[in-house]
């Protein structure tokens with residue numbers, strides 16, 4: 001009998017890595033995005049496997065995540081997508097490459113790099129081409145060039161932008177306008193700086209939908225874990241994580257009785273319910289309550305009943321033959337995280353990254 005666990009299939013990860021690489025021209029570098037605990041799958045094991053498979057680069061969101069990777073023996077270049085200025089000195093000391101997303105931040109990294117006696121310390125610049133999240137404005141290019149022309153403490157290793165709607169086919173024109181703006185700003189930078197650097201814009205949907213955005217490197221997260229934001233793309237990918245639990249208790253409930261907090265489900269007939277050993281404290285948020293999600297028990301669907309509790313939730317098993325200890329599939333390669341998330345009004349990213357630490361990760365290597 002096994003308890004609540006996230007099974008992580010490293011063979012599926014390998015398949016997805018190879019598939020995504022097969023979409024790139026030779027020479028285009030592959031950056032594996034392993035932020036947020038590798039989208040919930042376990043940053044250490046996933047990154048070790050990806051290093052073994054030959055990823056060219058890693059990306060995380062925060063400096064602390066990069067330090068964790070360095071500490072576990074990741075030697076490949078690591079990009080920090082969203083460093084905070086006070087951590088830039090840690091980036092330098094641990095040899096990780098920060099994305100600089102404002103002129104002020106460029107000023108900061110120059111000061112830190114000089115103080116640490118660096119020469120040509122590799123940095124990446126992010127430009128805002130329409131997402132309006134982090135990024136240097138295109139109009140600020142002269143300030144950027146001015147700061148860079150006065151120093152050799154840092155060197156631009158890469159320039160990036162992030163697409164706002166790479167999965168939305170109705171926004172093609174907008175995405176192409178982002179790619180055009182990126183082309184212009186990188187051309188100008190290359191001319192003025194007098195050297196070449198890596199250029200990267202595409203996330204997973206970008207890789208699959210916008211070949212023009214492959215440039216010299218791509219940044220893939222969700223695709224590695226088996227999802228392509230499009231059922232067509234999903235056919236070629238294999239979900240890496242399967243969330244499983246077990247029936248903790250079965251209970252007969254009489255017509256008219258209520259189930260869960262705030263009496264959130266009222267039994268309209270006599271019924272049989274199962275208590276599942278997983279709750280919002282594990283990352284199964286309250287949005288999955290009230291029948292907004294179904295789990296699989298012995299091949300049949302069991303909908304949630306009422307409010308999801310912190311450590312457990314209840315499902316209707318009136319018509320299901322099951323006993324205490326039986327396996328419960330929350331999601332797997334057939335009943336996917338994408339299905340579960342989208343039926344409840346969210347996305348696979350949120351469901352996967354939300355799976356908490358107390359859920360055991362079990363790595364399947366063959």
Ligand SMILES: *Cc1c(COP(=O)(O)O)cnc(C)c1O
Nearest residue numbers: 033162203204219220221222223
């Ligand atoms: C998270 C992130 C990615 C990865 O996106 P996916 O859609 O998961 O492939 C790429 N680039 C940036 C800047 C990100 O923040």
